[in-house]
Amino acid sequence: MNRRDFLHLAALSLFASVLPGPAQAAPAASRKPNIVLFVADDMGFADCGLTGCKDIPTPNIDALAKNGVRFTNGYTSGCVCSPTRAGLMTGRYQQRFGFDANAEGKAAHSSVPHALDLKQVTFPQRMKALGYATGMFGKWHLGVEDGYLPTQRGFDTFYGILPHGLGATGPGGEPPPTYRGTDVAETPKNHMEAFCNEALAFVDRHAKEPFLLYLPFTAVHAPFVGPQPWLDQHDAAAPAGRRKYGADLRQMDDVIGRVMARLREQGLEENTLVFFFSDNGGPGGAADNSPLRGTKWTLWEGGVHVPFAAQWKGRIPAGRVLDQPVIQVDIPATALAAAGGGVNPEWKLDGVNLLPLLEGKSFAAPHDALYWRFGVQYAVRQGEWKLVKPSLEAPPHLFNLAQDVGEKNDLAAAQPEKVKQLQTLWDAWNGDNEPPRWIDNRWNGKEEGKMAKNGGKKKTGKKKAAQP
DSSP states (O other), X not given: OOHHHHHHHHHHHXXXXXXXXXXXXXXXXXXXXXXXXXXXXXXXXXXXXXXXXXXXXXXXXXXXXXXXXXXXXXXXXXXXXXXHHHHHHHTSOGGGGTOOSOTTSEESSTTSOSXXXXXXXXXXXXXXXXXXXXXXXXXXXXXXXXXXXXGGTTOSEEEEEOSSOSSOOXXXXXXXXXXXXXXXXXXXXXXXXXXXXXXXXXXXXXXXXXXXXXXXXXXXXXXOOOOTTTXXXXXXXXXXXXXXXXXXXXXXXXHHHHHHHHHHHTTOGGGEEEEEEESSOOOSTTXXXXXXXOOXXXXXXXXXXXXXXXXXXXXXXXXXXXXXXXXXXXXXXXXXXXXXXXXXXXXXXXXXXXXXXXXXXXXXOSOSOEEEEETTEEEEEETTEXXXXXXXXXXOEEEETTXXXXXXXXXXXXXXXXXXXHHHHHHHHHTTSOOOSEXXXXXXXXXXXXXXXXXXXXXXXXXXXXXX
């Protein structure tokens, strides 16, 4: 090659080096991680493989724990749907702003919307401030009025339903309206499949930027759908309710698998922090909470102790089982830390960053104590001890959960000092909370049975029953 050809070739090489190439996603190491939240609805504690279920296989839920961690003491701050979601969306105990009951409750003050307080900054709003695309596909249950809808509370994209579930709401027995953004959309033939398809499209659209994907499923909340082909996969000899419940759960697990597969196809799984949990315990019937006592609507372990797992391949060591108590209000603080954002003390988050625990850098319990209030019911857990007041008239009960996770042996009479200590803790916590903004008459635990026998009446007035 002569000097003239050499100079010509060098010039061409320099010119080619400054031309823009095809768009490419930033290397995973330099990108903020994606956040994916899978939330089951009314799922029984014992109804997945990671908690010992035998008749309903859940390989994709189980894989999250196998590839990450399983929390043996995972909790939610609510024992019914709406309050748990309010806690998740804010990273705060929902009792801080009086959100004790489902959004369908009876108003304590007619001027109070049954919705997530607009003064509360939401988790997706904080993620958007960090440059995240935010999408939600499923059940909202935090307000149905204008100003309180998902796309008005931090989600760029929403497709789903607003109220508690798929039960008939119209005069003709039709399900609740399905929304795309703030507009009513065509009702899908299969809601869970529609949520899945929307989620997959969201992942594809935002594969080159960080995103928050929130999938709060309608499964396995009643009324059960029992879709095919999942229904035929369940034992035909099983009770009809368990078969339909099992079909809904199998479909939910399948949807989780398809979303995780899409993340892998897009090369995103190693850069995605994933959480799975149920919003509360199962309501009984087809759902199995064993070996826990109680169900949804109660603050026994069966109402708030739920399946809980997290995965972040390459960041969280796989196959770990963690016994430290955690709660769903920890998820926002954890996601914000993963995204490189700090938590301002002025936000008054109750949740904490779980990354040190997840990564094995700390083995300390993230919380000194966990707290609950469901109208007249209340509970506190500190270490292995739990104090729970299950109804208005019942005295507080005391249990050692390390020895008695089924809450069968009340130790209150034998341990009065422990009762006093835990009651003092709860009273101090509750002193920073608002009274419930609206009422649910199912708050009063065992008293419901007495009310049913008395024509719906009870001796204590509703105003009194509404006070914790």
